[in-house]
Amino acid sequence: MLKIKDLHKTYGNSKVSTLNGLNLELKDGEIFGFLGSNGAGKTTTIKCICGILPFESGEIFINGKNLKEQPQQAKRDLAYIPDNHAVFERLTGREYVNHIANLYNISLEDREARASKYLKEFNLEHAYDRQIKSYSHGMKQKITVIAALIHQPKLWVLDEPLLGLDPQSAYVLKRAMKEHAQKGNTVFFSSHILEVVETLCDRIGILKNGVIEHIFDVKQIKQSGSTLENIYVKYVQGEQSLDEVLDIESKPNQESTVSTTSKKSKQRNNKSKKAKEN
Amino acid sequence: MSTTWELFRLQMDERIDLFKKTNPKKVILSLLLYVGIIAVATVLLTLVFMRFVTIGLYVDSNLLAVLLLLTQVLSFAIALASIFKTMYSAKDNDFLLSMPCSPNQLFVSKLMVLYAFEVIANTLYTLPIFIMYAILADVSVGFYILIPVFLLVLPLLALVVAALLSVPIMQIVNIIKRSNLASIISILLLVAIFLALYMWFVTSIATNIDFNGQQGTILIRVNDLIANLSTSTWLFKFMADTMLILEGFWWKLLLILVATAVLFVLADICMRRVFFGLSARRSEITTKTKQGTKGYRVLKPFNSILQKEFYTTFRNSGNVFQYFLFTLLMPFIVYTYDRLLLSITVNQTGESMIIASHLLVVCVLAGLSNIVSASAISREGGNFYIMKMSPVSIKTQLRAKIVFNVILTYSALIVTALVTGLATDIGVVHNILCTMAAMILSLGHIIISVLLDLRKPALDWFDESEIEKISKNTKIAMCIGLIMAVLLFAVVFAFAPTRHTIWPWSITLTAVSVFTAVIILYFELRVDKINERMEC
Numbered sequence: 074m075l076k077i078k079d080l081h082k083t084y085g086n087s088k089v090s091t092l093n094g095l096n097l098e099l100k101d102g103e104i105f106g107f108l109g110s111n112g113a114g115k116t117t118t119i120k121c122i123c124g125i126l127p128f129e130s131g132e133i134f135i136n137g138k139n140l141k142e143q144p145q146q147a148k149r150d151l152a153y154i155p156d157n158h159a160v161f162e163r164l165t166g167r168e169y170v171n172h173i174a175n176l177y178n179i180s181l182e183d184r185e186a187r188a189s190k191y192l193k194e195f196n197l198e199h200a201y202d203r204q205i206k207s208y209s210h211g212m213k214q215k216i217t218v219i220a221a222l223i224h225q226p227k228l229w230v231l232d233e234p235l236l237g238l239d240p241q242s243a244y245v246l247k248r249a250m251k252e253h254a255q256k257g258n259t260v261f262f263s264s265h266i267l268e269v270v271e272t273l274c275d276r277i278g279i280l281k282n283g284v285i286e287h288i289f290d291v292k293q294i295k296q297s298g299s300t301l302e303n304i305y306v307k308y309v310q311g312e313q314s315l316d317e318v319l320d321i322e323s324k325p326n327q328e329s330t331v332s333t334t335s336k337k338s339k340q341r342n343n344k345s346k347k348a349k350e351n
Numbered sequence: 352m353s354t355t356w357e358l359f360r361l362q363m364d365e366r367i368d369l370f371k372k373t374n375p376k377k378v379i380l381s382l383l384l385y386v387g388i389i390a391v392a393t394v395l396l397t398l399v400f401m402r403f404v405t406i407g408l409y410v411d412s413n414l415l416a417v418l419l420l421l422t423q424v425l426s427f428a429i430a431l432a433s434i435f436k437t438m439y440s441a442k443d444n445d446f447l448l449s450m451p452c453s454p455n456q457l458f459v460s461k462l463m464v465l466y467a468f469e470v471i472a473n474t475l476y477t478l479p480i481f482i483m484y485a486i487l488a489d490v491s492v493g494f495y496i497l498i499p500v501f502l503l504v505l506p507l508l509a510l511v512v513a514a515l516l517s518v519p520i521m522q523i524v525n526i527i528k529r530s531n532l533a534s535i536i537s538i539l540l541l542v543a544i545f546l547a548l549y550m551w552f553v554t555s556i557a558t559n560i561d562f563n564g565q566q567g568t569i570l571i572r573v574n575d576l577i578a579n580l581s582t583s584t585w586l587f588k589f590m591a592d593t594m595l596i597l598e599g600f601w602w603k604l605l606l607i608l609v610a611t612a613v614l615f616v617l618a619d620i621c622m623r624r625v626f627f628g629l630s631a632r633r634s635e636i637t638t639k640t641k642q643g644t645k646g647y648r649v650l651k652p653f654n655s656i657l658q659k660e661f662y663t664t665f666r667n668s669g670n671v672f673q674y675f676l677f678t679l680l681m682p683f684i685v686y687t688y689d690r691l692l693l694s695i696t697v698n699q700t701g702e703s704m705i706i707a708s709h710l711l712v713v714c715v716l717a718g719l720s721n722i723v724s725a726s727a728i729s730r731e732g733g734n735f736y737i738m739k740m741s742p743v744s745i746k747t748q749l750r751a752k753i754v755f756n757v758i759l760t761y762s763a764l765i766v767t768a769l770v771t772g773l774a775t776d777i778g779v780v781h782n783i784l785c786t787m788a789a790m791i792l793s794l795g796h797i798i799i800s801v802l803l804d805l806r807k808p809a810l811d812w813f814d815e816s817e818i819e820k821i822s823k824n825t826k827i828a829m830c831i832g833l834i835m836a837v838l839l840f841a842v843v844f845a846f847a848p849t850r851h852t853i854w855p856w857s858i859t860l861t862a863v864s865v866f867t868a869v870i871i872l873y874f875e876l877r878v879d880k881i882n883e884r885m886e887c
Contacts, residue, residue, distance in 0.1 A: 151740065159736070161663055163663045164663065171655075172659050177741070
C-alpha cells in the first residue's frame with residue numbers, strides 16, 4: 074500500500090538532514106505505529122508521504138502510484154489528519170464535509186451514505202449544520218475524521234490523532250482506525266501514547282537519525298512479556314539496539330531497570346532458556 | 352508600584368525596542384529613526400507653509416488653534432483605536448491577570464502603555480507643527496515653555512475623551528457582535544456616514560472655493576475659514592492664546608492642567624468600573640453561528656473552492672473591513688476625486704491630464720482592492736495541508752482564488768465606471784477604455800499577488816488580523832499595484848496630446864495586455880515548480 078524508498082529530506086539551507094534514506098513498506102489492512110523522539114522527523118515523514126513537503130530524493134508509492142510522477146492519482150487514495158486539528162471554522166460541518174467530497178469527486182449518494190454513517194457513530198448529527206467555530210476540540214477532530222473518510226482512502230495517515238481528545242472521542246477514533254484497517258485499508262499513525270500504539274498496531278517502526286532503525290511486530294513485544302513503553306524507553310535512553318533490548322527483556326534473571334515484567338513472560342522466558350540449554 | 356511598572360515594561364517590550372537592554376543598537380536606531388522623521392516632517396511643513404505665508408496666509412493664533420484641532424482629531428482617533436486594541440480586545444488580558452498582580456495594577460499599567468504610545472504618536476506630528484509655527488511667527492518665551500507641557504498634556508486630553516467615549520461604544524459593540532449580519536451592516540453604515548460627510552466636505556470645498564481663480568482670492572477665503580473654525584472651537588483657541596499671549600499665562604496654564612487632571616480622574620473612574628466586565632463579556636460573546644439545513648451539493652473542485660472562498664471570507668465581518676475597504680470605497684473615492692481634483696487640472700494641462708489622473712486613481716484603488724490576493728494562501732493557515740494533499744492541481748486551486756478576487760474587483764470597477772459615466776464629464780469611450788485597462792491590469796496584479804503569497808505564505812497565525820503583520824506580501828503587492836498605476840498614468844500622460852483617443856489608449860491597452868499575458872504565461876509555466884519547492 075505504501076512504499077518509501079531511500080527518502081532524503083533537508084529543510085531549507087540546513088546542513089543537517091531530517092531524513093537520511095528512509096525506507097518503509099506497509100501492507101494492505103495493517104495498522105502501523107510510527108514512533109520517535111520529539112524532532113526525530115515523524116511529522117516530516119508524514120508530510121512527505123502526503124505530498125505536503127517536497128523531498129530531495131527517494132520515491133514514495135501510494136497504492137502503486139508514484140507520488141512525484143502521478144501526484145493527483147496518488148493523493149486520491151490518501152487521507153491525512155494533522156496534529157493541529159485545523160478545519161475551516163467559518164463553514165458548517167456539512168459544508169466542510171461537502172467541500173472535501175467535492176475535491177475528491179464523490180457522488181451524492183456516496184457522500185450522503187458515508188457521512189450519515191460516521192455522523193451517527195461519532196454522535197455529531199446535532200452539530201452538523203452549525204459553524205465549526207462553535208465546535209469543541211473533540212468535535213473538530215471528529216469532523217476532520219469524517220471528512221477524511223468521506224472518500225474511503227486506501228491509506229489513512231494520522232499525525233498524533235489522539236492529542237487532546239476526551240476518552241469517548243479517543244475510543245471512537247481508535248475504533249474507526251481499526252474498522253478502516255479491517256476493510257483492507259492501511260492506517261499509518263504517529264503517536265507518543267505508547268499504550269495506544271501497542272494495543273492498536275500490527276507493526277511499529279522507530280525513527281531515529283532520519284531512518285527507521287527498527288520495525289517490529291507487536292506480537293514480539295507480547296512474546297517478550299514486557300510493554301512497549303518499557304522497551305521503547307530503554308531503547309531510547311540506552312546505547313543498545315532494539316534487538317538487544319528485546320533480548321534483555323526476555324532474560325528474567327538479568328538486572329534490568331524494567332520492573333513490570335509479567336509472571337507469564339518470565340515463565341515463557343524460562344522455557345526458552347531451558348530450550349536453548351538443551 | 353514596582354509591579355505596575357514591571358507590567359508596563361512587559362507590555363512595552365512586546366511592541367517597541369525602547370526598553371530592551373539586550374539590544375542597545377536597536378534602541379539607538381529606533382530613536383534615530385523617530386527623531387529623523389520629526390526633522391523631515393518639520394522641514395517639509397515649514398517649506399509648505401512658507402509658500403502659503405508668502406501668498407497671504409495669516410500666521411496668527413487662529414491658525415495655531417486650527418492646527419491643534421487637526422492634530423487632536425488625529426490623536427483622538429489613534430487613542431480610540433488603541434483603547435480597543437490594548438484594553439478591551441487585548442489578547443494578553445487573561446495572561447496578565449494570571450500573574451501576581453491586582454486588576455487595578457493591570458488597569459493602570461495598560462493606561463500607562465496607552466499614554467506612552469499616545470505621547471509618541473502625538474509628538475511625531477505635533478512637534479513639527481510647533482517648530483514650524485515658531486519659525487514662521489514671532490512667538491514669546493511662553494510658547495517654548497508650553498511646547499513640552501502641551502506635548503505631555505494634549506495626548507492625555509485625547510486619551511481621556513476617547514476613554515470616556517469608549518465605554519458606550521463598547522456596550523454597543525458587544526450588542527452588535529452577537530450577529531454577523533448586524534456587524535457587517537454596522538460597518539457599512541459607519542463607512543456610509545463617513546463617506547457622506549467626506550463627500551459633503553469635498554463638494555462644499557469644490558463649490559465654495561474657485562480653484563481656477565486667483566491664488567490671492569483663494570487665500571482670503573481660506574483665512575476666513577480658519578478664523579471661523581478657530582472661533583467655534585473655543586478650547587483650542589484658548590490653548591493657542593495661552594501659548595501666544597503672555598498675559599495671565601500661568602493662570603491659564605494652571606487651568607489647563609487642573610481641567611486635564613479632573614477629566615483624567617473622571618475617565619479613570621468611569622473606565623475602571625466597567626473595563627473588566629466589558630472585556631470579559633466581549634470574550635464570552637460569540638457571534639450567532641450559522642445554521643444551515645441544506646443538503647449536499649455536488650460541485651466541481653474549482654466551484655467548490657470558489658464557494659469556500661466566499662463563505663470563509665464573508666462570514667467574518669472583520670474581513671470586510673480588512674480586505675474590501677477599498678473595493679467598497681472605490682466608486683465613492685473616484686467620484687469625489689473627479690469632482691474635486693479634475694476641476695483643478697482642466698485649465699492647466701488639458702483633457703489628457705484628466706483622463707490620465709482618472710486612470711491613475713482607478714488603478715490605484717483597483718490595486719488596493721487586489722491585496723486580498725496577497726493573502727490568498729496565507730488565509731488558509733492550518734488548512735493549507737488540504738491544498739497540498741487534495742487531488743486537485745494547484746493551478747485549479749489558485750485559479751479559483753484568482754477568480755474570487757477578480758469577481759470583487761471587477762464588480763467595483765463596473766460600479767465605478769457607471770458612477771463616473773453618470774456623474775462626471777468624462778466621455779463614454781474614455782470611461783470604457785479606462786475601465787478595460789484597469790481590468791486587464793488588475794488581472795495581472797492579482798496573479799502576481801497570489802504568486803507572491805505562494806512563494807512565502809504566512810501560515811502560522813492565531814487570528815486572521817495577524818496575517819498582515821507576519822507577512823510582507825500585502826505591502827509588496829500594494830507597492831506593485833501603485834507602481835503599475837503610476838506607469839500607466841505616465842504612458843497616458845506622455846502619449847496623449849489633447850483630445851486624442853485612439854493613440855494613447857492603443858498604447859495603454861497593448862501595454863497592459865502584454866504585461867498581463869506575460870504574467871499569465873509565467874503563472875502557467877512556473878506555478879507547479881513554485882508549489883513543489885514550497886516548504887510549510
